[in-house]
Amino acid sequence: MKRYLIRYTFQFVPVLLIISLIVFGLVYMAGDPVQLMLPDSATPEEVASLRETLGLNRPFWVQYGVFLKNALTGDFGVSFRYHADAMSVVLDRLPASLALGLLAMLFALSVSIPLGIWSALHRNTGVDLLITGASVACKAMPTFWLGLMLILIFSVTLQIFPVSGSGTISHMILPAIALGGGTAAEITRLVRSNMLETLGQDYIRTARAKGLGEGAVIYRHALKNCLNPVITIITVQLPFLIGGSLITETVFAYPGVGQLLVQAVNARDMSIVQAGVFLIAILVIVMNMIGDILYRTVDKRIKY
Template structure:
């Protein structure tokens, strides 16, 4: 286990190096941020002065070297828009995105586990077909469309929840439902397939033969083993939620990392874009390692090489 963790941690360095390099060159070719900052009426002297102060007139390789050497210590410079350290701005928005992701994964598990078990115990029946159809439908719905529909129904028509923003639990409800629906569909199908496989095992039939109640067999013997792959996939789904939050936060004007990233891309605020992508990549890599470790912890038969 220790060797595996150490090897995976060493793999983080080249992975992050590749990511920050790609982000640097992609952001570099999208356009001149100085023009956006000063407007079209800025004089050439003003543009040159700003570019000199930001180091944008340096040769590309010099800019890249300065960027890389500072990136791996978390220094991406100051935001062009906010005039504050980019990493500080990103870390300030991160808790709101994590709150949204955690709420969504909790909602997904609360929905997915009962539905998956229910479908598996009624395999081939009406309940199984209904749950499977709903899962496919929920997975197929785009986040932005579902979010808009929820806003129109529950915020505009019924006035049950706020349209956008943050600050109270009510602001969290619609974004969590929007973000958690697709994840719930994915986990529901996984729980169902795992339960179907386990319910056909010999030890489950033996438990039935001993006269144990159906609920004891399903929840104590079958579900505990079915949860092994579900636990690992849930960790990976959390990283997917971080990416899905970009669209959801934009729809609900949720002031998290996703909305900040979208706004920064639009305004060509390169330091914030680079810092945000760096943080997201680091979290996704960490969650991937955590997923492998959690899989090993819940199933001792798995070897991590």
């Protein structure tokens, strides 16, 4: 375990360096932020003075070196829109996105695992076709369209949930369903296919021959050996649900990191963009590491 963590840390560093170079390069090519920070009436001398103060008149590699040095301490500059430290602004929005992402994943797992098992146990029946068809349809639905339909049905017509905003659990229900719908469809199909393969294994037939109940065979033996692919989906999708829910948070006006990034891109507030993307990248790397550890916990045959 210790050797694995050390080795993973050494892999962690070059990945972050590459991500930082990409993020800085894209922001560097996005345009001159000085033009946004100063009014149209600013004189050329004022523009040149601010550019020199911010170090934007230096060569690319010098600017990148300064950016990297500051990023190591969590300093991504000051947001000209919020007049505050960029990372602090992003971190202020992170709890809301964490709550929404975790709720969306909880919804996806609570729906997909029972449906996947049920579909596998009723293979090639009407139930199986219905679940499989619904999974394909849900996966194909654009997130923004699903969100709008949920608002139209449950907020406007039935008036059960709020249209937008945050503050209570009721504000998070519809965004969580819209956000977790695609993940639920993907996990349902994955559980079904893996369950079908597992149910045909010799040890399952042996367990049934010993007289074990169907519930014990399914949940204690078959399902346990289907979890590794599900863990993979969780570790890949959870950072996206937390930090990459740009469309969902925009549709529901939910004040999370996703909405913040959309607003920052529109306003070309590049300090916020850099801090947000960097934070999401760290979440992805950490979740991959947690996924590797969970593999070993679920299946002792897997080595670090």
